[in-house]
Amino acid sequence: MEYRKLGYTDIxxxxxxxxxxxxGGTMWAGTEKGEARQxxxxxxxxxxTTLDTAPFYGLGLSEELIGDTISGMDRSRIQILTKFGMVWDGSNNGRGDFMFDIEQDGKTYPVYKFASKENVIKEAEESLQRLRTDYLDLLQLHWFDSTTPVDETMEALQRLIDQGKIRAAGVSNYDKGQMLEAQQTIRLASNQVPYSMLKRGIEAEVIPTAVENGIGIIAYSPLERGLLTGKFFNGNALKSTDHRNGYFAQFDLQRVQTFLEEIEPVAFDKGVTLSQLVLKWTTLQPGISVVLAGARNKEQAVSNARAIDIQLSTEELAYINEQLDVLV
Incomplete structure (x- = not known):
């Protein structure tokens, strides 16, 4: 495995x-807890060594699974990254930006983006309990909340840093202007944003701004929630309650399939999978600090970790990028 400092920090x-x-299972047609722990x-x-989670993932379940699994391990060897600001329990009393209704276990929950000072502190304490730890390595605002002053949210995060409850503060899904505004109150360690071969919009402004300001970029959905593994095109059906039935509709699936067929020989020649090749490519892109890779079982987890060992030549990278240019 390779390791990098997160933004300006020593993490x-x-x-x-x-x-x-x-x-977490929410939006993913459920989960198998035993396999998740494995x-x-x-x-x-x-x-x-780094685990990224959020209260919203399974409405607390994802954090609980991580907390239970790593309980008793040397905490100093593991970095826990979590988030706050997606409220479903009604504690916001209707305040914040409404996002959507989510159904789980036969119940419907209205989800809001909400980042008041009180909520930052409340959610941090709840995450510490679910994760069974006394500090978080990184606490990130999940989504921008237009109803709360940015400095109020960032001041609450700084208070948690001063108290030793978090080592660093970050944001997620922030654009250039939002990052710079937050930087006026606190020094951000990172911005977690969607980035993949199919979504490279952050290359224009977000990545350059982050690099200039010592902010790490945490890339999420690098495999586009499984689409770039190629499995979807090989008869792997999705359950009716899986959100990817709608998510994949944003892409020209025929063109994506053609692209994967063009780069598959590169993976084949190296004895690796498409998903490993895609992950490795993502880790090599300028400004990217961390690449998030989800895994629901042991086999997927091992495959993701081993992707870092792939060696890509200048010529192979150029070929992949040429195929991407055709795709977009």
């Missing part, structure tokens, strides 16, 4: 980081 993170959205353990066994 060493594994370049391939475990992403735990799917094991995936977390296998990731750690193969050098993935």
């Amino acid at each position: 060493d993170v594994s370049v391939i980081t475990y992403g735990s959205f799917a094991i 995936a977390i353990l296998a990731s750690i066994d193969h050098g993935v």
